[in-house]
Amino acid sequence: xxxxVDTVYKTVLLILNKEQRGYMTPDEFNKIGQQxxxxxxxxxxxxxxxxxxxxxxxxxxxxxxSYLEEKISIxxxxxxxxxxxxxxxxxDVHRLNTVTYNNIELQKVGRKEYYNIIKSPxxxxxxxxxxxxxxxxxxxxxxxxxxxxxxxxxxxxxxxNWNFVADAGLGIFVFTTNGTTDFELHSxxxxxxxLRVLAYAGIxxxxxxxxxxxxxxxxxxNINEKx
Numbered sequence: 017x018x019x020x021v022d023t024v025y026k027t028v029l030l031i032l033n034k035e036q037r038g039y040m041t042p043d044e045f046n047k048i049g050q051q052x053x054x055x056x057x058x059x060x061x062x063x064x065x066x067x068x069x070x071x072x073x074x075x076x077x078x079x080x081x082s083y084l085e086e087k088i089s090i091x092x093x094x095x096x097x098x099x100x101x102x103x104x105x106x107x108d109v110h111r112l113n114t115v116t117y118n119n120i121e122l123q124k125v126g127r128k129e130y131y132n133i134i135k136s137p138x139x140x141x142x143x144x145x146x147x148x149x150x151x152x153x154x155x156x157x158x159x160x161x162x163x164x165x166x167x168x169x170x171x172x173x174x175x176x177n178w179n180f181v182a183d184a185g186l187g188i189f190v191f192t193t194n195g196t197t198d199f200e201l202h203s204x205x206x207x208x209x210x211l212r213v214l215a216y217a218g219i220x221x222x223x224x225x226x227x228x229x230x231x232x233x234x235x236x237x238n239i240n241e242k243x
């Protein structure tokens with residue numbers, strides 16, 4: 017399901033070289049590639065909000081929703097975290113889905129509500145009725161007697177990396193799978209990834225024609241997906 021970072025980079029270089037537009041170094045590609053991956057990843061959630069608000073009489077509603085959920089499912093994960101003195105420090109969590117303890121779902125509360133609840137003897141949380149407050153990358157769990165929680169979440173994509181060894185004699189970069197990280201996006205996104213990287217390449221080599229052409233293609237592709 018992943019997209020080969022080597023395929024994307026070589027395709028971008030081929031297009032740039034064919035058009036005699038310039039060159040993109042591996043370091044530039046890795047930084048741009050990661051930015052492109054994050055843009056497409058975040059767009060999933062914007063598209064999801066639009067789809068769920070769309071009239072359900074739309075004949076394509078179910079198909080578009082299931083297809084988008086398939087793309088997001090790549091990043092869905094479950095993990096058990098240890099609670100230390102009522103606090104859990106999260107790692108790799110981009111969007112939180114559910115928090116459970118012994119198959120009991122913890123209720124998410126706001127800051128003001130959290131402190132009001134724990135102060136009152138009548139509403140004080142128990143292990144049968146636990147709550148949590150999210151503050152950045154940490155969760156405050158009540159009651160503090162809870163020692164672990166299970167979290168369902170959407171993780172952030174790993175940083176892509178086109179790794180290489182330098183051939184000093186030939187003055188080129190030689191691709192190596194050791195230390196390489198592919199794009200984690202759905203394989204159907206390969207064309208958009210290439211187009212978006214090319215759009216950024218136009219900025220790097222200061223060629224507005226590449227920016228305009230690639231951006232127009234990305235926009236048209238997005239329109240086609242929503243039809």
